Structure formats: C-alpha cells, structure tokens
Amino acid sequence: MSQHIYITGLGMISAIGNNVQESLASLSHSKTGIGKINYLTTRYKDDFLAGEIKLSNKELADLVNDHNPELNRNSYIAMLAAKEAVQHSGIDTSDGLRTGIISSTTVAGMGKTEMYYKDLFEKNDHLDVLDTHDCGDSTERIADFLGNVDYVTTISTACSSAANAIMLGCRMIKNGLLDRAIVGGVDALSKFTFNGFNTLMILDKEWCKPFDENRKGLNLGEGAAFLVIESEEALKKRNGKALAEIIGYANANDAYHQTASSPEGYGAQLAIEQALQMSGLKPGDIDYINMHGTGTPNNDLSEGAAVKAVFGAHIPKFSSTKAFTGHTLAASASIEAVISVLSIQNGMIFPNLNFKTPIAELGIVPETTVVKMPVSTVLSNSFGFGGNCSSLIFKKVD
Amino acid sequence: MDALIEKLKGQIIEQLNLVELKPEEINPDSPLFGEGLGLDSIDALELIVLLEKHYGIKIEDPKDGKTIFQSIRTMAEYIKAQGKS
Amino acid sequence: MVKAYINGTGCISSQDTINDQWFFDPVVEPNGDYYNAIEPSYKEFIAPNLLRRMGRAIKMGVASANLAIKQAGATKVDAIITGTGLGCFEDSERFLLAMLNNEEQFLTPTSFIQSTHNTVGSQIALIMKCHDYNFTYVHRGFSFESTLQDALMLFSEGKETVLVGGIEEHTPNFIILNRKAGKFKIFDHHTAFWKPSAKGIQMSEGSTFFVLNKTKTEKSLASVDGIQTLYKPATSDVILQKLYSFLKLHSLLLTDIDVCLMGFSSDIDFDKQLRELLPVIKEETIAAHYKHLSGEYHTASAFALWTATKLIEKQQLPEVLAISNKKPNGIKHVLIINQYLGINYSFTLVSKC
Numbered sequence A: 001m002s003q004h005i006y007i008t009g010l011g012m013i014s015a016i017g018n019n020v021q022e023s024l025a026s027l028s029h030s031k032t033g034i035g036k037i038n039y040l041t042t043r044y045k046d047d048f049l050a051g052e053i054k055l056s057n058k059e060l061a062d063l064v065n066d067h068n069p070e071l072n073r074n075s076y077i078a079m080l081a082a083k084e085a086v087q088h089s090g091i092d093t094s095d096g097l098r099t100g101i102i103s104s105t106t107v108a109g110m111g112k113t114e115m116y117y118k119d120l121f122e123k124n125d126h127l128d129v130l131d132t133h134d135c136g137d138s139t140e141r142i143a144d145f146l147g148n149v150d151y152v153t154t155i156s157t158a159c160s161s162a163a164n165a166i167m168l169g170c171r172m173i174k175n176g177l178l179d180r181a182i183v184g185g186v187d188a189l190s191k192f193t194f195n196g197f198n199t200l201m202i203l204d205k206e207w208c209k210p211f212d213e214n215r216k217g218l219n220l221g222e223g224a225a226f227l228v229i230e231s232e233e234a235l236k237k238r239n240g241k242a243l244a245e246i247i248g249y250a251n252a253n254d255a256y257h258q259t260a261s262s263p264e265g266y267g268a269q270l271a272i273e274q275a276l277q278m279s280g281l282k283p284g285d286i287d288y289i290n291m292h293g294t295g296t297p298n299n300d301l302s303e304g305a306a307v308k309a310v311f312g313a314h315i316p317k318f319s320s321t322k323a324f325t326g327h328t329l330a331a332s333a334s335i336e337a338v339i340s341v342l343s344i345q346n347g348m349i350f351p352n353l354n355f356k357t358p359i360a361e362l363g364i365v366p367e368t369t370v371v372k373m374p375v376s377t378v379l380s381n382s383f384g385f386g387g388n389c390s391s392l393i394f395k396k397v398d
Numbered sequence B: 001m002d003a004l005i006e007k008l009k010g011q012i013i014e015q016l017n018l019v020e021l022k023p024e025e026i027n028p029d030s031p032l033f034g035e036g037l038g039l040d041s042i043d044a045l046e047l048i049v050l051l052e053k054h055y056g057i058k059i060e061d062p063k064d065g066k067t068i069f070q071s072i073r074t075m076a077e078y079i080k081a082q083g084k085s
Numbered sequence C: 001m002v003k004a005y006i007n008g009t010g011c012i013s014s015q016d017t018i019n020d021q022w023f024f025d026p027v028v029e030p031n032g033d034y035y036n037a038i039e040p041s042y043k044e045f046i047a048p049n050l051l052r053r054m055g056r057a058i059k060m061g062v063a064s065a066n067l068a069i070k071q072a073g074a075t076k077v078d079a080i081i082t083g084t085g086l087g088c089f090e091d092s093e094r095f096l097l098a099m100l101n102n103e104e105q106f107l108t109p110t111s112f113i114q115s116t117h118n119t120v121g122s123q124i125a126l127i128m129k130c131h132d133y134n135f136t137y138v139h140r141g142f143s144f145e146s147t148l149q150d151a152l153m154l155f156s157e158g159k160e161t162v163l164v165g166g167i168e169e170h171t172p173n174f175i176i177l178n179r180k181a182g183k184f185k186i187f188d189h190h191t192a193f194w195k196p197s198a199k200g201i202q203m204s205e206g207s208t209f210f211v212l213n214k215t216k217t218e219k220s221l222a223s224v225d226g227i228q229t230l231y232k233p234a235t236s237d238v239i240l241q242k243l244y245s246f247l248k249l250h251s252l253l254l255t256d257i258d259v260c261l262m263g264f265s266s267d268i269d270f271d272k273q274l275r276e277l278l279p280v281i282k283e284e285t286i287a288a289h290y291k292h293l294s295g296e297y298h299t300a301s302a303f304a305l306w307t308a309t310k311l312i313e314k315q316q317l318p319e320v321l322a323i324s325n326k327k328p329n330g331i332k333h334v335l336i337i338n339q340y341l342g343i344n345y346s347f348t349l350v351s352k353c
Helices: A020-028 A057-064 A073-089 A110-122 A136-146 A161-174 A191-199 A232-237 A266-279 A297-311 A329-346 B002-015 B041-055 B062-068 B072-081 C056-072 C089-101 C109-115 C119-128 C140-156 C172-180 C236-249 C272-284 C300-314
Strands: A005-014 A049-051 A099-104 A151-155 A180-187 A223-231 A244-253 A288-290 A317-319 A377-384 A388-395 C004-012 C079-083 C133-137 C161-168 C206-213 C222-231 C259-262 C287-289 C333-340 C344-351
Touching (some): A005 A329, A057 A073, A073 A136, A099 A136, A099 A161, A110 A191, A110 C089, A161 A244, A161 A329, A161 A377, A223 A232, A266 A297, A288 A329, A329 A377, A329 A388, B002 B041, C004 C300, C056 C206, C079 C140, C109 C119, C119 C133, C140 C222, C140 C300, C140 C333, C140 C344, C161 C300, C236 C272, C272 C287
Parallel strands (some): A288 A377, C259 C287
Antiparallel strands (some): A151 C133, A180 A223, C333 C344
C-alpha cells in the first residue's frame, strides 16, 4: 500500500479566475476578486461585497458545454474545476485503475431551490429541483461527466469540508481502497447562505481584513477546486509528474460551541499538532501557513491563539488568502490547497490583503505583499461550524 | 414599564422557544446570560432580531447587545429610551 | 481483515424499534404513501436548554446515539461519523421559507445554524465533549455506507471505538412536493412488495446509530466484516460479479450467506436490477427484505444493519421479512444488498461473532 500521496493535477474556479492560471495571475498581482454583487439576487446587493465568479449561469453552461436544464451553478463550477484538474494531471480514468471522486459542499442545490421553492406548490415547473437539491447531486454530475469512476462520496462539515475530502482521499489510497482520487469541494453563492451569515452578523460591508485589529467579519465568496491525488504506484505506472506531496493531515473537534471557536483555539491546536506529528516535521520546519483567516473577530483571534500555542515565538510566515477569494465555505480548503501548491511551485507567498493593525491580544503580523522565497512546506488550516477543525500539510517533491 | 416587561417576557419565551419557562418564573432583574436564564451568543442574535421585529430598533454591532441585554429590565429601559415602547 | 464489532445500537424508525423488546411484531403500516418515525419522549435523552433549539433530525440523532452508547456501556468514543442525505431539512426549510416570505428581513440565526448538515455529529461531540475525529457524509444512498467504510479504515489506523449513524427527516411540505412530482405510491397490501406494478415508493425517515469496536468484547452483538458501494452498475450481471468478488474477499460463497436482506423499494424502475438478481439469491441463499417496514430514505441501509444485527442476535428470520419460503438453519452471515433510486448500490456483510 502506498504511503506517499502525490498531487498531480489542479483545477480551480473562483472570484480570482476561471482556472488555475488566471488565479495565479491574480494572486501574484495582489488583485482581489471581491467586489460589488452582480449575479446574486438579493435585496442587499448594494450593501455588501462578495467574491463572485464573473460568469452568469448561461455563460457557465456554455463553458461546460452542457445545457441540461437540471444543472445548477454548483454543478457547473464543480464540473469545470474537476475537468481542469483531471486534464492537468493527464490521468486516464479508463485505464483500469480505481478512481474515486470525493467532493464536498454545504449549499448544494439551494441556489436553485430558493428560486423556485414557492412556485413548486402552485405550478408544475421546476419539480426537478427536488432531485438536484441534495449534496450528492454535483458529485454524481462530476462522476458522469468524467466517466469510469469506481467510488463516489460527498462530505459536508461546514467550512472545513474540502479539507476532509482531501484527507479521506489520502486515507482511502493508503488503505488500498483506491489508486487515485479527485478530491475537493464546491459552493456557489446563494441567497440562503448569504442571509444565514448575515443573521450571524459576521459579514463585513467593506473588504474583509483578516488578522486586523479592526476586522468586522467575512466576505462571502463562491468557487470550486479539485486536486488529483495518486498513490506512488499509480503515478509510476503512467510515468506521471507530481506537483507536491501531502504529508500530513488531521481532523479534530473543538467541542466548544455550535458556531463559535474556543478562545484558545483548542480544536485548531489539536488539528495542527496532529498533522505535524503525522508529517514528521517540527513546527520550525513549516515555511508558510495558509490560515483559515475568515476575518471574523472570533475566528482570527482563536486561530491566532492556536498558532501561537503551537509555534511559540517562531511563527512561520503566514497569510489568509480569503481577502482575494472571499470565504468559499465548503470549497475554501481545496481552493487554499491549490494556492498552497502554487506557493510551493512558484516560490511565492501570497499576501494577506487589507491588513493594517495587528490584533492587540495577539500581536502577530501576516505577510502583506508578495514574498518571493523557496517554499518547501505549507500548513493549511480550515475550520467550520460544529467545531470542525482540519489541517493539511503539503511538501515540495524532491 | 411593568407592562413592557411583561410583554418582553412573553416575546422572549416565544422567540427563544423557552417552552419550559413561565413568564412569572422570570425575574426581570436577573441576568439573561450566564447564570440567570443561561442564554448564549446565538440567543443574543435572536434578541437583536426581536428588537427589530417588534420595536423597530436596529442594532448594527452585536457588541452593543452586551449592555442592552443584561436583564429584561435593561432591555425595557433601552426600548423606552429609544422612544419605541 | 479488520472487522467492526457492533456493541450497541439505537434505532428510531417507522416501527417500534425504540422498544428493546420489539422483534418485528407488531408492525406498523404507512400512512398511505409515507411513513413517520415513531419518536420517543426526548426529555429522557436531551437537556431542555439544548432541546429548545433542535429540529427533529437532531433530536432523533442525539436520542438514538444515546441509546447505542448506553447499550454499549461506552464512556467515550474515538470518532463520531454521521451520514445523512438531506440533513436537517426542517431547519433548512424553515429558514428558506422565512427568507422568501419576509423578503430577506427579520431572519434569525438559529434555524440557519441548525440547518448545517453536520449539526447532529457536532451536537453529539458537544454533549460528549469529544474532541476527536468528526465527519459527516452526505451522499444520497451512500451516506450511511460511507460512515461504515470510514469506521473500518479508522480501525486499521488504530482507533478503538467509533460511533456511526444515519439520520433522515422529512417535512409535511417535502411530502406534498414529492407526491406532486409522482415519487410516491400508496402501499399495496395485495401485491408482493418486491413485485411492484408501478413507480413510486413510501417515503420515510429515522435515525439509527451504532457503537462499533475494533476488538470483540462481551457486549459484541455481531460484526460488520465488509462494505462496498457500487455507483450506477450497468447491469444486474455486473452487480452479481462484483458481489462474488466481494464475498471472495471474505472467503465466502453466496451459499454461505444465511439471509440476504434486499433493498426493494416497491418502485418498478428502481428495483429492476434487484428483481433480476432475486432468482439467484433465492437459489443460493434465503431472500428477505426490509423497506416495507422502514419505508425508503437515503439512510434506510442503517435500518437494514439494525435488522441484520437483530436477526443474528435472535437467530431467527421473522415471517414478515421473508421473501423465500425456506427457513434458515442458524444465522451466521447476513448480507445486505441495498439500492437507492437504482443508482447507489451497496453490499454490507454482517456476521455472528
């Protein structure tokens, strides 16, 4: 059984670009994708900012080249990102090796359900939303689009979802159940999630300012990102090329509150420590941390405390890239996994935009401009409602 | 003031689904959070909506809730001070 | 090969499964084209300050998890894994309708927070103060199967005790809409459940939890020896070939299986491939079924696992479950073949231990 898990393909669509190349260009030019709301229908569209994908549903359908009326925004962007990852890796799903699709989402088909739900009671149109509302729908759309898939499943653990999808893929390969997997997450913007976060009063009306003393909250975003991961044997068999290795992962629970994180970030500490332990690295070996860093008062304080507890006085260079993409919920961990691999590949740390003043209780300062330096190891954190805390560690391939 | 306090008790029980509680069991001066009624940060957000829905009072910063929601009496006083009772 | 020993079960379903003495008698019939779960009084299981916010899925989940933990005598678990197709649908719908009816105004956070799919798993973690592994699977007819697969992996990775469960709830509106979309059918007393003449299922709900252990103890009721999922198998022949290889992995033949629990849903289309398999199953083992009692839902396979555990415990196949006329001569191995919408198939091997 393979103990090495290699990343061999990346695919991503979000506010900062419709593919990985566009995303890299935005990241390396400090260009945010967050702006005025153009596509989401909400009475608050002029009051808040969001990280929208700059394409209408019609344009997405054209891009996917599938005009099946049952498809929704979640499926379009999931299919686009998964296809890009598969093409990038060069795998052939019909070669007889066992391929799994492990996706994750929180909003699923809600974006379409909310448009038609009330009509459903009076009219007979759009009853198909009953079949496409659930989380499994977009995953099976990817499976059918790619073909020759041996295993499908979907995870939903709020904003840590995609980290858990990546972790599950690694574990299934290590347990000899799969040879490779397409892992990641997807969440399109919906009125439902937008209003939900608004009731929690954790949306910033301006650009979000992760780790800043005067941070007010998060900006919501949307996106999908998938990674192709393979066992060493599968990679050798097709003479493929590895982009990076996944050497550590862990999942822990804060068990403190349904939505808020504990002040000391206990669950986050557990996840980071256990991921480090698995990787065999010492805290001082980490070159860069891609933080969860949503920009809410609670998350950044709690995550900062956890990082300080684990790394002590020697905190590695760190940033939250959510001021580029917005918080893409279930997709955020896979989007940030792609960003972590880009960081390793390009020797670049991408900045924490909009930061000015350190948080008084923490006194820690993120990178605020693009830093060019060799990056061998990246820790990426993702936390979610329900106390879900997950950390992943990526390493440059020698 | 007393009438407003009684009205608030009923509204709070309904909004927070405190089915086990009768209005007469709530002391208007005991703390809403922590020891008293044992409410938490999610309830605080619910109370903000209660003020908006029933009294037309909009609270923009959840931190302001800390002083307003100390007890039912402080809530009533706040509503009075806003001229919305 | 790693096994998962079932040390405790808790089941809330359309039958009286909450009653420890119940063994498929008496049985409840659906309300026409759907079932409601028979729910306990939750005050026995959940503190009032928690109960006031919980939707039914959360209440059913926490209560049935509680039953399983009690039966197993477990004081802590190393992982909590839940599976649900639609999650906390009641809260999702409540927030959705409030948003649509009030044009996005006066919305409150509670139903939004509770609508998150991982709410049941995280509430159990909060109540048990469990800081360990916590996962929620949300893939249609694979939601519960994924929890079992994960538990088996966790055991090979060194965990000792894992809580798994499948939870589903429906709402009056959801029933109205699905009925309108032609998905339901009135339960038919006159035709055998596995020989339907029309489309449609009886929708249902429920929550079933299991405490699984890596090592056998005196509490162990049965073991889950293996699980496999099949996505859109092209033909029933493909299913049969996959089944033979699955059994071979466990050094078994189909003839070694004492009872095969089949996931017939009474929908003529969804059941097609199982119907084609039935002659082989009847020939080589004893065919039985369960969805005429549980109704159909994304995690009905958790009810099937509960049923398999009971059959092994009691060493009996009740008449009401049987399809074959043969009676088993002792029950050592039970095979569950579940299907959901004729798309998601799974095999679960359960054995006496």
